[in-house]
Amino acid sequence: MARSTRSDDWGFPRWREYGSTRAATTVRLCDRHGCEEVGDRPAPKSPNSPERWYFCEAHAAEYNRGWNYFEGLSAEEAAAREAEERRDTSGYSESKHNSWAGPGDGTRSRDEIRALDVLELDVDADFDTVRIAWRRLAKSNHPDIRPGDKDAAMRFQAIQAAYDVLKAAEERRQWRPG
Numbered sequence: 001m002a003r004s005t006r007s008d009d010w011g012f013p014r015w016r017e018y019g020s021t022r023a024a025t026t027v028r029l030c031d032r033h034g035c036e037e038v039g040d041r042p043a044p045k046s047p048n049s050p051e052r053w054y055f056c057e058a059h060a061a062e063y064n065r066g067w068n069y070f071e072g073l074s075a076e077e078a079a080a081r082e083a084e085e086r087r088d089t090s091g092y093s094e095s096k097h098n099s100w101a102g103p104g105d106g107t108r109s110r111d112e113i114r115a116l117d118v119l120e121l122d123v124d125a126d127f128d129t130v131r132i133a134w135r136r137l138a139k140s141n142h143p144d145i146r147p148g149d150k151d152a153a154m155r156f157q158a159i160q161a162a163y164d165v166l167k168a169a170e171e172r173r174q175w176r177p178g
């Protein structure tokens with residue numbers, strides 16, 4: 001009897017159901033010794049290391065309860081790292097009550113946010129605050145006030161460009177139908 005070399009998969013339409021393959025599915029088991037559950041939750045083996053453990057849900061929870069982020073640091077170093085990370089995530093903690101995360105609420109473009117950074121303002125500053133900050137910074141960095149200071153001249157140009165960006169955005173918002 002001749003062996004059949006014919007396949008059931010003849011292209012489209014498929015003659016077999018989706019997801020039916022003949023190869024075995026590879027399943028990674030939990031890395032905890034003796035556990036036979038699926039290990040689908042990665043956990044770092046050490047801080048700043050690309051290597052990972054793969055645990056089941058129960059062992060991942062146990063691992064996370066015992067994880068000490070500040071292990072190996074003195075009390076001063078741990079406090080400094082915590083303060084630095086809290087400073088970097090301040091926009092996230094302020095926005096928790098609004099149910100969104102990150103700086104801004106999506107009404108400002110990336111250029112507007114950069115312009116607000118140049119003017120040393122928060123992302124939720126209104127245009128009156130922008131005008132006040134622009135006048136203060138422009139007066140202190142104006143080339144007539146600081147003749148010969150190249151850094152002040154560059155800062156003045158950046159401040160003026162940032163104000164122009166924010167002024168154009170404010171004008172667009174005012175003339176928007178709605």
